[in-house]
Amino acid sequence: MESNTCFHCGNEINKKDEVIYDDKNFCCTGCKTVYEIFSQNDLTCYYDFQQAPGATPQDINGKYDFLDNVTIVEKLLEFNENTTSIVSLYIPHIHCSSCIWILENLQKLQKGIIVSQVNFPEKKVRITFNPQETDLKAIVYLLSSIGYEPYISLENYETGKKEVDRSLIYKVGVAFFCFGNIMLLSFPEYFEVQEFWINQYRSFFRWLIFALSLPAFLYSAIDYYKSAYKSIRSGILNIDIPIALGIVVMFVRSTIDIIMGYGQGFFDSLTGLIFFMLLGKLFQQKTYSFLSFERDYKSYFPIAVTKVAPNGTEEAVQVYEIEKGDRLLIRNQELIPVDGILISEKAAVDYSFVTGEEEPIEKKSGDKLFAGGKQLGKSIEMEVLFSVSQSYLTQLWSNDVFQKKFEQKHKTITDKVSRYFTPALLLIAFASLIGWLFVDTYQAFNIFTAVLIVACPCALALTAPFTLGNVLRIMGKQKMYLKNATVIEQMAKVDTIVFDKTGTITTNKKTAIRFVGEELSDHEIYLLKNALRGSNHPLSRRLYDYLPDVSKAMPTSYEELTGKGVLAFFDKEIVQFGSASFLDIEENSEYEKTKVNIKINGIYKGFYIFNNQYREGLADLFEKLAKNYELKVLSGDNDGERNTLLTLLPDATELIFNQKPEEKLKFIENLQTQGKNVMMIGDGLNDAGALAQSNVGIAISENVNVFSPACDGIMDASQFARLDYYLHYAKNAVKTIYTSFGLSLLYNSIGLSFAITGHLSPLVAAIIMPLSSITVVSFVTIMTNLLSRRK
Structure with a gap:
């Protein structure tokens, strides 16, 4: 860093305000203080990611006194319970890897901060802290003291309004104004009009065109320069480097033409290039935000x-x-x-x-x-x-804690192609420039610019996100709600499917239930039904619906052991139901059906037998799946349904009974050690561990609010028979990505061949480049929509 710029923020140093500390120059005491804070807390690595990444801290004395008001703070907090509070703050200054690093190490700067997570695209940091050790006001002052002052507006929190970034629209407007006027002023040059007035004023018009090009060159295209500069500094060659280089080369060459009197230059092509590229970017932004909006809307869970x-x-x-105002019943x-x-x-x-x-x-x-x-x-x-849209259930499902570490192959392909494509493109462009300099100097720069523009791999980079984003949207419409785009690729790799039995391949709707044992009195039915009311197990829900209506009563004590049964106390009366082992009785081998044993006040009363009603289309679904996948059925029940299932399901289906929740998880682990890509389909209650362990975990949702954040998707029970369709659609989506990759590479190859041979002007290249991106987006959107309609 040069001595006349600040070590912390990079601003020019006024000599009278200069502060020197630790052999480093700072523009003010504030920047020096931030450096001291980082230095004292062993956080000077902040400056290793990027030179001068910081911002000068502002004087905020008294600005956030309103955070002393408990009522206001309650509105800002997402969660506030005993020793844990959570808040999300919008920080406009977040811009680089240094920002992410320091903001995710806040716990080293202030006691009481437990963890902080940065959402880089939204410029937000989500901070979990202990309110007994620190408070929101202290955190805000800490952030401000290190140059990351948050933007807090109670109106935004109360109304949900968001500031709209219109900078791209302004840049498109400026570029269009410059392009249109330059084209208009260039007509005499185009038609080589030699009248007296044009010869007399030719020099004036050319410099006027030069002046009109400056707003487009200096303002509209500034994002390309910034991106290219940051890319070069970080040692990575991104796709904006050839674009920025092409713009600069055209501007310099055109300016030299005017100064030397060679002609009017390429300012029309230059401003046209900037306009059409920004127009393409605007189209991409609008399309992607549309997909994101639909995705956000469809993230509401069908539980x-x-x-x-x-x-x-x-x-x-x-x-x-x-x-708001509704009354809800929440069970165990x-x-x-x-x-x-x-x-x-x-x-x-x-x-x-x-x-x-x-x-x-x-x-x-x-x-x-x-x-x-x-x-x-x-x-x-x-x-x-x-309402649910105002809570953060969606954030919970997407929390990093519950994200599986998938191999993101499609991203890796895009990154690899972009990583090698840009250097190769620069090499071809400079080789073409050098070659044509010996043939036609004037044409050489045209070809150099056209090569840089036409071969830009924008379309390549857009393929995967647009394809998978559209698939997420379509699946959401069809009641398959996936956590993120990576799940689609994992679904395409699945070769083994494991189903839970109760509540998954069986339905929770009313079906034939029969009681075997001593007839229950009205009072015992009253106790049993109110004990069942608190349980979420599929059999409990079916039995609860089966029993006659009784007056409501709340147990004084209640305990449910997952996969075993329930123990409920009503003052001095005890209700116990579940498996034979849970009730400490011998299993009745005469009845091998699925059953729930009942014990009231220590006396065994008998059991309810359930004739399982299997989901509609189960046999057809398994027959289709058996052609391409290994199928397994896991159940915590006894094997009383084995013969029924053997007649329903294909011969190759493996049936495993008497499985505890932990045994289901180990079963999935064993399959994965054999190299299998496993999809687990469960009801989310006894299967939470197995759903989390599997490569893809899908929870079936019917009529209970059982939700596992560790699952990768939630499928409405009415769509169960379409599971084969979803898997096939995921495979086709991945094929669409590869097809689109091929089309992009083919386009680049054809475009390069025309550009290198001098048959493609920079302006035409500028029009074709965004059109190629639009073509790719249109192709993947049309293909994913067409494929979704196939049966």
């Missing part, structure tokens, strides 16, 4: 939650139908989908999905419940404060 009507009746509704192990107020007397909420802490937090009536918590124990009722 359901039980809504309690004013008359006490219960109804399962989709989560995005929940409105159910996820709280929205922020709300606890109505029941007390609750125990597990916020490990949000905070990582597994210790449940005791809540009492009137306390606030945050979305993302999981209810433990007896069922509770709550009143909704915000």
Whole structure:
């Protein structure tokens, strides 16, 4: 860094304000103080990622005093519970890898900050902190002191308004103004008009054209220069380098032409090039934001939650139908989908999905419940404060904690191609320039510029994100909600599919249920139904629907052991139901059907037998899948359904019964050690571990709010028979990417052949380049839409 610029922020140093510290020059005391803070906390690596990456800290004394107001802070916090608070702050200065590094190491600068995560595209940092050790105001002042002052607007938080970045539109407008006027002033030159007035004023018009080109050259194209400069400094050659180089070469060459009187130069081509490239970028931006909007909208989960009507009746509704003021019933192990107020007397909420802490937090009536918590124990009722779109359930599902470390092959291909393509392009361009200098000096620079522009691999870089983005949108419309684009590629690789049985290949709808044993009295049915009301297990839900309506009662104590059964206390009365081993009784071998054993007040009453109703289209689905995949069925039940399944499913299907949740997970692990790419289909209750372990975990959603953030997708139960279609569609999407790669490379090859031989002007190249990007986007969009319509 030169001595006349600040070591921290890179600004020019006024000699009278210069501060020298640790043999380094700073423009002010603020920058020197930031350096001191980093130095004292062993964070000077901040300056290794980029020279002078910082910003001069501003004087904010008293600016954030409003953060002393608890009511205001509550509105800003996403989550606030005991020793954990979470806030997302918008920081406009985030611009490079140094910013990410320092903002994700805030815990080293201030006690109480637990972890911070940067969302670079949105310029946001999500900070988890302990409110007993620090507060939001102290964090904001810390960020401001190191040059990362956050932008806080209560209006934005309350109304959800977002500032729209219109800079690209302005740049397109300026470039179009310059291009249009330069073309108009160039008409006499085009038609070689030799009248007296044009000869007399030719020099004036040429310099006027030069002046008109400056706004486009200096303002509209500035992003290309910045990107190329940062790319060169970081040692990586990106696709903006040849574009920036072509623009600069055309401008310098055109200016020399005017000065030396050779002609008017290429200012029309130059401004046209900038205009058409920015127009292409605007089109890409609009298209991608459209896809992103649809993706955000479709991220609402098709899980359901039980809504309690004013008359006490219960109804399962989709989560995005929940409105402020609704009353919800949350059962054991159910996820709280929205922020709300606890109505029941007390609750125990597990916020490990949000905070990582597994210790449940005791809540009492009137306390606030945050979305993302999981209810433990007896069922509770709550009143909704915000609809699901205003909570951060979507953020929870996309949290880095639950992201699998997939091999992102399509990104690697794009990166590799771009990494080698740009150096190769520069080599071809300079070789063409040198070669043509010996033939035609005037033509050499035209060819050099045309090569740089026409071969730009923009279309190549757009292929994967546009294809997968559109597939995500289409699948969302068809009720298959995938976490991110990487899941699509993983689905294309799957060779083994493992199904859970209860609640997955069987439906939770009412079906034939029969009781074997001593007939239950009305009071015992009353106790049993209210104990069943708190359980989320598919058999519990079916039995709850089967039993007659009774008045509501809340257990005084409730415990559900996953995969085993439930123990509920109603004052001095005890209800116990589940497996034979859980009730400590001998298994009745006479009935091999799926069953739930009942024990009331220590006396064994008998069991309910379930004649499983399998999902519609199950046999056809398995027959199709068996042609291309290995199929397995895992069940926690006994093998009473084995014969039924053997008649329904293909012979090669492996059936495994009596599996505990941890055994399901180990089964998936064993398949993966054999080199299998495994997809697990489960109901998200007893299968959470197996869903997380599998290469692709898909949770079936029917009429219960069971949600596993570690799953990769949620499929509406009504679409179960279309699983083969989704897998086939994912494979076709990947094929579309490779086809599009081929088309892009073919286009570049043809364009280069015309450019090198001098048959392509820079202006035509500038028009063709964004058109190629538009062609690729149109191709992948049309193909993915056509493929989605195939049966």
